[in-house]
Amino acid sequence: MRKIFVTILCCFFSCFLQAQNCTISGYIMDEKSNETLIGASVFESSLNKGVVSNSFGFYSLTLPRGTVEIHCSYVGYVPRVIKFDLSKDTILNVLLNESNVLQEVVITASPQEIGVKGTQMSAINVPITQIKAVPSLLGENDLIKALQLLPGVQAGTEGFTGFYVRGGGPDENLFLFDGVPLYDINHLGGFFSVFNADAVKNVTLYKGGFPARFGSRLSSVLDVRMNDGNNKKLHGNIGVGLLSAKANLEGPLFSKKTTFNISARRTYYDILAQPLLAYISSKNSDDGYKSKNSGGYYFYDLNAKISHKLSDKDRLYLSFYLGDDVIYANVTEDYPERSDTYRKTNKMKTDWNWGNFLTVFRWNRVLNNKLFMNATAHFTRYRFDLGVSNAFTSDDPQKTNYDANIKYKSGILDYSGKIEFDYTPNPNHDIKFGANYVNHTFRPGVFVAASHEGDTTPLDTVVGDKNISAHEVIGYVEDNFNIGSRIKANLGLHYSAFSVQGKFYHSLQPRVSVRTMLKENLSVKAGYTQMSQYIHLLSNNTISLPTDLWVPVTRRIEPMKSHQVALGVFYNLKNGVDLSVEGYYKTMDNIIEYKDGATFFNINTGWEDKVSMGRGWAYGLELLVQKTVGKTTGWIGYTWAKSERLFDRPGQEINFGKVFPAKYDRRHDLSLVVSHKLSDKIDFSGTWVYSTGDCATLGLQNYYSPDDYYNGDGLTYIDQRNNYRKPAYHRLDLGVNFHKKKKHGTRTWNISVYNVYNRNNPFFVYSGSKGIRLPDGTYESKKTLKQVSIFPIIPSITYIYSF
């Protein structure tokens, strides 16, 4: 045993003992914009050694002195070969040119980290160009909805941005926006996500095999990186669609050392509706009644990023995100009393806002040519504020004036500091380590009510759960290293600790991924991950409401934990077709669900009393065939999966302590995504999805109640939770883009059709009744099963002008 240990140590440290080596380091960037490229490959051909650029585009490659031939490549870009004599440590910033031939290249794995040769499994990198190409609802490109088409990801309810990865719940996904968690990713109740594709540079989804640098959620990590901004020229685009208008502008600021990128998006129906409301208000009635109304709904996003290159070694970044959904209604009624002697006025106002604010300050420093540092400070706020007020005034002395207002507030505030290091001692090792501290303040939901009537004492009261403060500390270390020429492994440890309400939770989570090359284009990968999660989302499971509430673990509610093993085969065909088959098995402990009959609307009961803790498990098989080059690109994704839950702790039983299917347990999910570039002027795209129907809970029988009081239809017998499967879901979307070069840029008309063959997919089902006319003219009530669908065929058109 001791010999084995010593051997492993020798292998591990041998890399540090090599002499006569020099290090090449630098950034890989887009030649046109100087935008850094994440996951680009840097490879020395004669030694067969290589690395990939990190999340900030930085790489470090240590090689023996002598003549080297460096191959730099990135999907969609023309590879570049640089040959030189390496005699000392060298800074080499490489500019790659976007390929005209391959620029339509679609979803792909970066060659080293995710594809056949990398250790990373269960992860997919999605180029933003592909996300923009997927036909979309109301022409609104949506990152989350594009990712829902990938195997292992389930969409949840029709039209929503629900995200269920490998049998996990909607709260088990970590959405990182420039490395910072976003809590609520939904607009319009979940029909659209907060990610504005114009502001995004890179998207990577991890479904398993999580590297140690990630944690805090059980089921997935979505790493979204914002564009830094073009440092050579001012660029931008404007777009007007059926739902929203948007604009993006990027370019150098003052000098080439500073760049900016700003994107904004807003829906505009409420603005268009105001003249109509004003017209309705202006039609006062004959009895002296006057009213003034305004109201509507909108959402907006504002993304901004400023990057500044202090020196070759130092870069500063400042990122903002601000997004809100707003519902507002203002009604003022004015009417006469007692034969116009007096007038009274009634003002009612509703303001309902929810959304995120995020700001990140980042400092990247190349400490030396092997060690890269990223220091981050960030602030995140998610808020849900609802305010309703009513004020009554009258000049009639017999009337009592009053005003009342109610506010409901909930949300989360996070302050965080993080420091991360990438250390690349040689091409055989890529070591990452870092630490993170987060101060959370959770406001689980508070009602503030105030009223004042006449001369009475004003009422001012606060009801609800108290704020909860929590501290989270994270530390990690991982090494991605070669063992011989065929085996590569990523070993890591992730430690997290969470202190809340005097309780201290912590866990040490091992992460292992191993890849074995069977042939040059065939590999087998296996991975094991353990994850812990210290926050929960209280959601009613049906639709994503802004009232869904993030809450921390407490003395009573323990952290969620998961273990996942995965095994996969990855094959790369010569004609640009990649194939992967992955199987996984995942267990989840301490997951929570609402108890029978519980609802978030009941504030008499604390949230801890509304939920039960239990466990779940999920397993499945995922197949992905993707074509990444050529004029026709796309993928076929298929998932067979099963996900079950068990809540059998005493006093917390759901389904009477028996196993039941998870809400989004679906046996089959199939998606087909195709893009075809007909010419530089026209390109097409289409998607077709099929999935087994979702589960729902229906009382399939009625029975006699022992007490007459409850009779009539009797009692409803539900044999188990989620006992009914809705009809299958399928849908075809098509889109076409017409591009035309203009004097100052390119004009694009996008025409897309959502749900081309008008399939009535189930949104929810319920048992209802309908009246049937009998021959004698009377009506009889007949019980029926009814299905509500929300999206019929929806054509849309969008205009985009890029310059």
Add this chain to the structure above:
Amino acid sequence: MKYKYFLYIASLFMAFLFSCEKEIEFKGDEVKTKLVLNSILTPDSVVKIHLTESRFFLNNERVFKEINNATVELWKDGNKIENLSNAGSGYYTGTYIPKEGDNLRITASCQGFDPVECSTEIVIPSPVISVDTMNFREDRQYSTYYDGNAFVIDSSVYYQTINFDMDITFKDPTDIANYYALNLYLKIYFSTGDSTYYPIGFNSDDMVFQQTSNEMGFLEDDRNYLRSNLFSDELLDGKEYKLKVKAYNIGIGKNPYAPEYENPDVIGKEVFVELQSLSPSYYRFRKTREAGYNVNDIMEYFTEPVQIYSNVKGGIGILGSYSSSVYHIPLK
């Protein structure tokens, strides 16, 4: 201005999205109807059960089909005691009178249905040791009418009400889980020589009554009664416990909802306190049924469905038992 107002706004907001509704065919697994056996046993009555057939939820029948041709057997401690006789309308009765502490099992079989069986223990009542009433007060609630400008009190029409607080002391048995239902009744004696007896609502701040409501509660009108009169001994196991309740705005009279002048004079009032000890299965049935009943139409789409507890293996229904301890006290 109630919180429900917000819910209506939210519902309206979502309503425009629900663009299409259609009738669909039920394509689930075949649903086989089941035998439904219901019986609540007490120590002072013969065993009586009720058998019906469950109904598929899309079946348009209005009544539940009674089963009168079943074989129903009563068992005690593994020994068959008797066959219960069909008494018509789905009822089956026996001659055996259960005793406190009995473990009884009932089986029923009928052609076309899976056989069913269920069992229960006849629970021992927990004695009510004392009842004290305090702060007794009689009130009159006068009628009002609107004269076109304001509400005016009509002193000629009023309702007589009583209000009181009450301490009920009882002894919870040790070592076993006990489940209770508390009922209060009012008996009124009239000058005409007759009397009336009816249940009254009450409220309590006692922690043992864990509210099961799914309504918002906040900003609703003050309630004079508990939503649930059920509680367990989770917080009081084995103790002699003083339960504090309050009964406010209890209408009195032959017809408590009629004005005072329509009722004869009241010459005496008596409160009856009934503490029912429930078998665990009966308690669970009643708790889940209450929770299901509390899910009203508006909340249905925002609430997890409730499974009502059944302890009938192979079928549906409830076999439970309760024993009562009753204490009565005159009101002055």
